[in-house]
Amino acid sequence: MEFINPDVVDLSRFQFALTALYHFMFVPLTLGLTFMLAAMETVYVVTGRQIYKDMAQFWGKLFGINFAIGVATGITMEFEFGTNWSMYSHFFGDMFGTPLAIEGLMAFFMESTFVGLMFFGWDRLSKQAHLAITYLVALGSNLSALWILIANAGMNMPEGAHFDPETMRMQFESFVNLVFNPDAQAKFVHTSVAGYVSAAMFVMGISAFYLLRGQHRQFAARSFRMAALFGIISTVAVITLGDVLGRLDYEKQPTKIAAIEGLWHTSNPPFEPWIVAALPDDARQENHYEIGVPLVLTPLITHTFDQPITGMHELEEAAGPRIRSGIDAVAALRRYGVTHSSTDLAQFTAHEQDMGYGLLATRHAPGQDVTAIPADQIDDVVRATQPDILPNVFVTFWSFRLMVFLSLWFFALFAISAYLSLKRRLERSRLLLKLCMWSIPLPILATEFGWITAEAGRQPWTVFGWLPTFLSASSHGVSYMVFSLIGFVLLYSVFIAAELYLMFKFARLGPEHDSMEPHAPATPQASAFDMRPMAS
Amino acid sequence: MTKLLRLAGLAIVLVVSLLFAVFVGDQGPWYFAWVIGTVMIILISGAGAIMLDAQSGLSADGEI
Numbered sequence: 001m002e003f004i005n006p007d008v009v010d011l012s013r014f015q016f017a018l019t020a021l022y023h024f025m026f027v028p029l030t031l032g033l034t035f036m037l038a039a040m041e042t043v044y045v046v047t048g049r050q051i052y053k054d055m056a057q058f059w060g061k062l063f064g065i066n067f068a069i070g071v072a073t074g075i076t077m078e079f080e081f082g083t084n085w086s087m088y089s090h091f092f093g094d095m096f097g098t099p100l101a102i103e104g105l106m107a108f109f110m111e112s113t114f115v116g117l118m119f120f121g122w123d124r125l126s127k128q129a130h131l132a133i134t135y136l137v138a139l140g141s142n143l144s145a146l147w148i149l150i151a152n153a154g155m156n157m158p159e160g161a162h163f164d165p166e167t168m169r170m171q172f173e174s175f176v177n178l179v180f181n182p183d184a185q186a187k188f189v190h191t192s193v194a195g196y197v198s199a200a201m202f203v204m205g206i207s208a209f210y211l212l213r214g215q216h217r218q219f220a221a222r223s224f225r226m227a228a229l230f231g232i233i234s235t236v237a238v239i240t241l242g243d244v245l246g247r248l249d250y251e252k253q254p255t256k257i258a259a260i261e262g263l264w265h266t267s268n269p270p271f272e273p274w275i276v277a278a279l280p281d282d283a284r285q286e287n288h289y290e291i292g293v294p295l296v297l298t299p300l301i302t303h304t305f306d307q308p309i310t311g312m313h314e315l316e317e318a319a320g321p322r323i324r325s326g327i328d329a330v331a332a333l334r335r336y337g338v339t340h341s342s343t344d345l346a347q348f349t350a351h352e353q354d355m356g357y358g359l360l361a362t363r364h365a366p367g368q369d370v371t372a373i374p375a376d377q378i379d380d381v382v383r384a385t386q387p388d389i390l391p392n393v394f395v396t397f398w399s400f401r402l403m404v405f406l407s408l409w410f411f412a413l414f415a416i417s418a419y420l421s422l423k424r425r426l427e428r429s430r431l432l433l434k435l436c437m438w439s440i441p442l443p444i445l446a447t448e449f450g451w452i453t454a455e456a457g458r459q460p461w462t463v464f465g466w467l468p469t470f471l472s473a474s475s476h477g478v479s480y481m482v483f484s485l486i487g488f489v490l491l492y493s494v495f496i497a498a499e500l501y502l503m504f505k506f507a508r509l510g511p512e513h514d515s516m517e518p519h520a521p522a523t524p525q526a527s528a529f530d531m532r533p534m535a536s
Numbered sequence: 537m538t539k540l541l542r543l544a545g546l547a548i549v550l551v552v553s554l555l556f557a558v559f560v561g562d563q564g565p566w567y568f569a570w571v572i573g574t575v576m577i578i579l580i581s582g583a584g585a586i587m588l589d590a591q592s593g594l595s596a597d598g599e600i
Binding site: 039043046047049176179193211218244418427 | 563565573580584
């Protein structure tokens with residue numbers, strides 16, 4: 001009897017991707033705005049100028065809208081692991097559940113507790129105490145991201161766990177290895193700081209809107225400058241950490257890096273071009289219409305001029321012996337489950353590291369049972385399984401490029417904005433202000449492309465090298481999956497619509513208190529440089 | 537007495553920070569970089585705003 005329903009697996013994947021991408025429309029703003037609020041409030045506490053309190057309160061209100069709606073979208077994802085990915089949860093739950101539980105108990109509770117004090121404590125707490133609360137909210141939201149990304153890093157580069165043939169699951173063995181997983185470190189900083197970029201663009205874009213309309217000019221000028229400086233440093237950090245992640249993928253996830261670069265054959269250092277654009281053809285395993293820049297790829301990925309990058313054809317060839325060995329591992333494990341003999345355990349242990357590749361062959365085995373493959377058909381099954389080790393190259397290649405092109409755009413925009421703000425020439429540059437305004441959604445889009453690169457590039461695994469995605473899903477019916485998928489789409493679309501409506505409404509209204517422009521709105525000329533003494 | 541307690545508190549913060557720097561700097565260099573980098577980003581953006589206050593105080597044309 002065949003137990004894998006590819007439609008259910010695809011629908012489960014689609015549903016998780018959809019809920020994750022919806023959720024991540026809210027997350028970057030939360031991660032970044034909290035620290036921007038902390039920066040504004042720090043200036044308020046240090047200088048005593050009322051305008052910085054006005055700024056912290058206004059941007060805090062927009063943060064509050066985003067936070068309230070964003071939290072709701074995140075909770076459902078944790079339940080999906082149990083409902084739609086029960087096999088994955090059984091196999092990897094010991095490892096995955098730990099950081100998720102810590103996230104809920106430590107970071108989320110911390111963030112949610114202090115966020116109330118942050119909103120309602122302005123008149124009840126001292127300036128210093130309120131500032132400390134704002135920092136704790138920022139720390140809590142980013143620690144929340146940290147634990148989620150530690151869990152995600154475990155899926156991409158499983159460290160701190162081993163497979164136990166008695167329990168048939170990954171057993172947690174080292175908390176230190178889990179927390180200090182190199183992928184978790186780089187991914188956390190990359191993601192967190194990408195949130196800073198999103199928040200900086202959000203503040204800069206809305207401030208540009210006020211400057212274009214000549215409203216709240218002093219408020220907008222300060223918000224714009226803080227955001228431009230916040231954004232330019234953050235963008236440099238995001239690009240740096242992106243490079244670190246690329247290097248890690250080169251070492252630990254060669255199929256992902258080869259797909260990202262559209263590299264079908266092993267590179268020829270140092271001349272191999274970096275492909276700027278192409279149409280990767282997954283079916284024919286080649287690229288069409290390639291445009292490349294020579295001499296860039298090798299130093300970019302390997303940080304040397306002489307190390308080759310293994311191509312997808314060569315990775316497929318290299319996977320052949322691992323699939324064969326993995327089939328032996330699965331067969332020995334099956335026998336050990338019945339006999340519990342040391343001979344079977346020794347045979348399994350000898351092939352244990354390839355077990356995932358054996359499981360990958362399940363789809364091509366007769367009756368989806370790799371232990372039932374006749375000896376004369378093993379070569380055919382191995383050959384049929386080899387292409388399965390590759391992710392979808394077109395999706396991985398283009399999601400990565402769109403993310404990179406957008407990050408270069410942010411770098412240019414923040415750099416020019418910071419320069420013109422420092423030179424006090426912003427209002428002359430109306431085109432730049434318009435570009436800032438229209439770029440508000442782009443960092444969020446870039447983070448979505450980043451997630452697609454990371455997660456589509458991890459395929460065909462949920463736990464890289466150990467558990468194939470098609471074996472991770474629950475055994476639901478197609479109708480159940482379609483019904484719940486439609487429900488999520490409708491519900492989350494309502495959330496997005498509510499967020500956009502409230503954000504537009506309150507951003508257009510502007511700051512409730514503007515100590516330097518109490519009788520706004522005004523024309524640029526009428527309100528030009530109102531420099532009355534600022535209240536402390 | 538208050539000053540003494542404040543000094544003691546700051547000394548404890550200093551020791552914890554040093555231990556954090558030594559341990560995390562060794563085991564998790566990117567985590568350490570995140571802490572230092574975030575503080576730096578906040579300080580630089582804050583300094584930019586304070587600089588704007590100073591620029592505004594010196595200028596009369598009101599251009600932003």
